Amino acid sequence: MTDYIDPTKETFAKFRASDRPGPIHMLNLVKFRDKAVYPDGRDVTGAEAYKSYARESGPIFRGLGGKQVWIGKPEVMLIGPQESEKWDIAFIAEYPSVQAFVDMLRDPVYREAAKHRTAGVADSRLLRLEPAAAGREFGEIE
Secondary structure: OOOOOOOOHHHHHHHHHOOOOOOEEEEEEEEEOOEOOOOOOOOOEHHHHHHHHHHHHHHHHHHOOOEEEEEEOOOOOOOOOOOOOOOOEEEEEEEOOHHHHHHHHHOHHHHHHHHHHHHHEEEEEEEEEOOOOEOOOOOOEO
16 A cells, blocks of 8 residues: 655646646545654654644644635545545645645745654645535535
8 A cells, every 4th residue: 555645746746737716725634643753753643743743834824825624533434445545634725826835835934844744644645626616416516
């Protein structure tokens, strides 16, 4: 099984190339390590490391106009792989633009905070979404 922590150069280039006006939503699915893996060997859980990442990167995220629009704790995988797709947290973050997301990743304070994400995350998925108004029926976009 492949664990996904960071985007590849190819997928990031595709992300940047598909720029469009307006906000983007980023669906985050995150699985924490039982014990974080830091080069200095500090003894914290993956969840604690991720909380450090959120605390330190949050001001950058908010300063660029980002906001969390939804968060939840996954409970049961009703449809999908039962063993390989178990997540500790799911959330949707909104950025005012693709460039705001890129600017966050390039910020030196964010880059320093990201060490906690790398240390604490065992696996993740990050899916860019175009916000749309919900329809009246399942799967309907107005």
